[in-house]
Amino acid sequence: MSIFSKGLGCVLAAGVMAGIATSQAAAQQYQLNVSTALTQEDPIYKGLEQFRDNVAKRTDGEVQIRIFPSSQLGKDEDVLEQARAGAPVAVVVDPGRLAVFVKDFGVLGGPYLADSYAGYRKIVTSPLFAKWAKELHDTSGHEILSFNWWQGQRNVLTEKPVSKPADLNGVRMRTPGAPVWMETIKAMGATPTPMGWGEVYPALQQNAIDAAEAQDTAVYGAKLYEVAKYYTKTGHIGLITGLVTSAQWFDSLPPKDQKILKEEALAAGDFASKATEDAVSKVDAEMEKAGLKIDTIDTTPFKKATEGVYAKLGYTDLKKQVDDILAK
Structure with a gap:
């Protein structure tokens, strides 16, 4: 073989290897770290696993997703x-926290807004919601991948039986710090006490708070049934959440990957939501077996007590628009 032939062969081989290396680099080009306060046992986490796997498959590994449960991030x-600063991160988050950036999101966390996941899904896939999402993208630098991650109806976890708002007078109840949550808990008769989800177990254990409010699967995942006696089905807030990332990071993706991320986020949200609904009876049975008293009550007094929350927060007109969507 001539020196020329050998040299050409080396050049070709080097070119092939460089091409492979470039292809491999492209396959790892985009990485998204997804955070959730929930545990790996929660149906929401299972939905995130589906999201991760399907995105990797459909993008041929170009978009890699890592999941961090229990608020590790x-x-x-x-x-x-x-995310706002452009970091490649996403978080499963409630609308109350987004209301800090775009106030209209807060209405989704209002008391007794819709009766079921189907109702909330109708709202978060509407043109009205799309308008809020665009405003969020343009003003705060956040991108919503989907907002159909249903975590269930929130109920109260206490040391004493509860059947009416007066039973919560003077009770220090943990809740997220968003205004709509705080006002709802206050209207229900309790004293809202904001703190991180990971702090709730020791706070109840050490009597730093008297009560908490959360959905069945979260109570079970955090083992709060070990440090409280009663779980009363007030259903005061339907917890619909969304997968929110950096607009800057999202906009840097190829259009085909953007489309895949949104499609798979919606599909995974539906998967997780159904799993959440299916899990409620199972986790309730497990918690009762562990000694938690679960009571189903007439929620009419709580509905009446919280009727003024929407007006107090300036959501009267927006609530009417949402009601119109639900009525269709």
Whole structure:
């Protein structure tokens, strides 16, 4: 073989290897770290696993997703700030926290807004919601991948039986710090006490708070049934959440990957939501077996007590628009 032939062969081989290396690099080009306050046992986490796997498959590995449960990346607010700064992170977050940036999102966390996941899904896939999402993108630098991650109806976890708002007078109840949550808990008769989800177990254990409010699967995942006696089905807030990332990071993706991320986020949200609904009876049975008293009550007094929350927060007109969507 001539020196020329050998040299050409080396050049070709080097070119092939460089091409492979470039292809491999492209396959790892985009990485998204997803945070959730929930545990790996929660149906929401299972939905995130589906999201991760399907995105990797459909993008041929170009978009890699890593999941961090139990707030390993920090509190939801901290992750939102990271995303706002352009970091490749996402977080499963409630609408109350987004209301800090676009007030209209707060209405989704209002008391007794819709009766079921189907109702909330109708709202978060509407043109009205799309308008809020665009405003969020343009003003705060956040991108919503989907907002159909249903975590269930929130109920109260206490040391004493509860059947009416008066039973919560003077009770220090943990709740997220968003205004709509705080006003709802206050209207229900309790004293709202904001703190991170990971702090609730020791706070109840050490009597730093008297009560908490959360959905069945979260109570079970955090083992709060070990440090409280009663779980009363007030259903005061339907917890619909969304997968929110950095607009800057999202906009840097190829259009085909953007489309895949949104499609798979919606599909995974539906998967997780159904799993959440299916899990309620199972986790309730497990918690009762562990000694938690679960009571189903007439929620009419709580509905009446919280009727004024929407007006107090300036959501009267927006609530009517949402009601119109639900009525269709």
